Amino acid sequence: MVTRNFEAVVIGAGPGGYVAAIRLAQLGKKVALVEKESLGGVCLNWGCIPSKALIAAANLVEDVRGAAERGILADAPRVDVARLREFKNGVVKKLVGGVGQLEKGNGVEVIKGTARFVSPTAIEVTGAEAGGGEPLRVEAPAFVLATGARSIEIPGFAFDGKEVWSAREAVDLPELPKRLVVVGGGVIGLELGTVYAKLGSEVTFLEALPQILTGIDAEAVRLVQKGLRQRKATVHVNAKARGFEKKGKELVVKFEVDGAAQSVACDRILVAVGMKPVTDGLGLEAAGVKVGPKGFVEVDAQYRTSAPSVFAIGDLSGPPLLAHKASKEGEIAAEAIAGKKSARDWVAMPAAIFSDPEVAAVGLSEEQARAAGHEPMVGKFAFAALGRAIARDQTEGFVKVVGDKKTGLLLGVTICGPEASDLIAEAALALEMGAYVEDVALTVHAHPTLPEAFMEACKAALGEAIHALNRPERPARADRKT
Ligand code: NAD
Numbered sequence: 001m002v003t004r005n006f007e008a009v010v011i012g013a014g015p016g017g018y019v020a021a022i023r024l025a026q027l028g029k030k031v032a033l034v035e036k037e038s039l040g041g042v043c044l045n046w047g048c049i050p051s052k053a054l055i056a057a058a059n060l061v062e063d064v065r066g067a068a069e070r071g072i073l074a075d076a077p078r079v080d081v082a083r084l085r086e087f088k089n090g091v092v093k094k095l096v097g098g099v100g101q102l103e104k105g106n107g108v109e110v111i112k113g114t115a116r117f118v119s120p121t122a123i124e125v126t127g128a129e130a131g132g133g134e135p136l137r138v139e140a141p142a143f144v145l146a147t148g149a150r151s152i153e154i155p156g157f158a159f160d161g162k163e164v165w166s167a168r169e170a171v172d173l174p175e176l177p178k179r180l181v182v183v184g185g186g187v188i189g190l191e192l193g194t195v196y197a198k199l200g201s202e203v204t205f206l207e208a209l210p211q212i213l214t215g216i217d218a219e220a221v222r223l224v225q226k227g228l229r230q231r232k233a234t235v236h237v238n239a240k241a242r243g244f245e246k247k248g249k250e251l252v253v254k255f256e257v258d259g260a261a262q263s264v265a266c267d268r269i270l271v272a273v274g275m276k277p278v279t280d281g282l283g284l285e286a287a288g289v290k291v292g293p294k295g296f297v298e299v300d301a302q303y304r305t306s307a308p309s310v311f312a313i314g315d316l317s318g319p320p321l322l323a324h325k326a327s328k329e330g331e332i333a334a335e336a337i338a339g340k341k342s343a344r345d346w347v348a349m350p351a352a353i354f355s356d357p358e359v360a361a362v363g364l365s366e367e368q369a370r371a372a373g374h375e376p377m378v379g380k381f382a383f384a385a386l387g388r389a390i391a392r393d394q395t396e397g398f399v400k401v402v403g404d405k406k407t408g409l410l411l412g413v414t415i416c417g418p419e420a421s422d423l424i425a426e427a428a429l430a431l432e433m434g435a436y437v438e439d440v441a442l443t444v445h446a447h448p449t450l451p452e453a454f455m456e457a458c459k460a461a462l463g464e465a466i467h468a469l470n471r472p473e474r475p476a477r478a479d480r481k482t
Helices: 017-026 041-046 048-070 083-107 187-199 217-230 322-339 367-373 387-392 421-432 437-442 452-459
Strands: 003-005 008-011 031-035 109-112 114-119 124-126 136-139 144-147 149-151 179-183 203-205 234-236 239-245 250-257 258-266 266-272 275-277 310-312 351-353 358-363 376-382 396-404 412-419
Touching: 008 017, 008 179, 008 322, 017 031, 017 083, 017 136, 017 144, 017 322, 017 387, 041 048, 048 083, 048 187, 083 109, 083 351, 114 149, 124 187, 124 266, 179 187, 179 250, 179 258, 187 203, 187 266, 187 351, 203 239, 203 258, 217 234, 217 358, 217 412, 258 351, 266 358, 351 421, 351 452, 367 376, 367 396, 367 412, 376 452, 387 452, 396 437, 396 452, 412 421, 412 452
Parallel strands: 003 136, 008 031, 008 144, 031 109, 144 310, 179 203, 179 266, 203 234
Antiparallel strands: 114 124, 124 136, 149 275, 239 250, 250 258, 351 358, 358 412, 376 396, 396 412
C-alpha cells in the first residue's frame, strides 16, 4: 500500500472543506483535499448554486408573464426544460472548475476517493484515482472532517430518483411534472417547490408542523404563503405525510391532518424533511471522534473533536446547516491547525431563504430578544413605501429591526421582500461591529435604493421615520381600549 504524508488533510470538498484546504495552504501547510464526488460538495453541485440558477430562471419566466402590466409586450413564455437544465449545469461547471483552479493555484493536492480513518493520524482512501486499485494510506498530524449532510429519508417515501425525489433530483430538473407534492415546508421544500410552481407545476406542500418555515418571523411567513397562493400552490399545515400509492401513472400521497386521513394525487413527490450528518463509513471510532446524540460530531470553539488531531466543520458539526457557516468554520479550523488563536466568536450569522418574497434574518427576533432579557424596541418599514421598490414593482415585504431599548444597541434584523438575501449583509455588518440602531439611522443611504428600507426601519424604531408616520407606541392588541 502506498503511503503519502501531508501536514493537514481535509476530507470533503464542500464550502467548508474546500475553504479549509485553501486557508491551510495560505498558512503554509502541505495540504491534501480528499473528495469522492465533485469539488464544491452539495452546495455547488446539488444545492445552493444550482437552485439559485433555477430560481433566477423561474423569476425570469414570471417577469415575462407580468411584463404587459408595465407596458412590455411579449408572447407567453414557454419553458425548455432541457435548455434550462443545460444552463444550470453550465453554472455548476463554471464554479466547480473555479474551485479546482483555486485549490491547484494554492498548492492543494486533490485526491479523488473515499476516506476512512484507520487511526487518529491516518486514513485509507479507496477509489479509482486514489492508489490504482489499492487503497492509498494518507498520514497527517491534522485532519479536517467536512463531509456535510444528506437528505433524511422517511418511511413510505424511499427516494427512487424517478417518482420520489430528494432535493438532489429536484434540482436537476428531470422534468416539469404537472402536479408536484412537496413533503416538508422547510427551506428546501419552499425554495424548490416555488421554482416548480413558477415554471408551471401545480404544487402542494405538506408540512407536519403548524406553520411552514418554522422559526421564521410569522409576518414574513404570511407573505410567503400569500406568494404561494398567488402561484396556485396549496399549503397544508399540521399535515403528516404517511406514504403514497400508485394508481396507474398517478401517485396518491396520503397524509393526516389532526388525525384525519386525507390524500392528494400528483405525478412526482419531492421529500425535503431535513438533513442528517454524514458520518457513516468514516471510521470515526478508529480516530476516537465522538458523535453527539443527534449524530453531529462534537467540537469545541476551534472545531477540534474529541480526538486532538481531528477537526470537524460545517453541517457535520451541527446546525444551522448553512454553507457560509461551514466556510467560516473551515477558516477557523485551518487557523487553529496552523497554531493561531482563532475560535468561533461571531456575533452575526445571517440566514437567507430564497422563497418569494425572500426572507433573511440575522441576530435576535423580538421574541428572542425578550427571552434574552432585553426590553426590545422595534422599528418596521414596509417596501410599499419605498421609491425603489415601487419603481421595481416589488412592494411586498418589510424590514423589521429590533434594538435594546435601554442601550440602543441593534440586536437583530428580519427582512422580507425583494433582494432580502443581499440586503441582510448590511445588517450583519452592523451587528458584527456592535452598531447602535441610531448608527444605521444616521448613515446616509444612496437614493433610490432598497437598503434605504433598513435605514428607515432604524429611524422608525427611534420614532423618526421620514417616509412613514411615526405613531407613539401602542399597547399590545389585547390590552388596547380602542
Ligand atoms: P427543514 O428542517 O428546513 O424543513 C423540513 C420540514 O419538514 C420541517 O418543517 C418539518 O416539520 C417537515 N416535516 C418533517 N417530517 C414531515 C412529514 N412526515 N410530513 C410533513 N412534513 C414533515 O429541512 P430542509 O428544508 O430539508 O433543509 C435542510 C437543511 O438545509 C436545513 O437546515 C436548512 O436550513 C438548510 N438549507 C438552507 C438553505 C438556505 O439557507 N437558503 C437552503 C437549503 C437548505
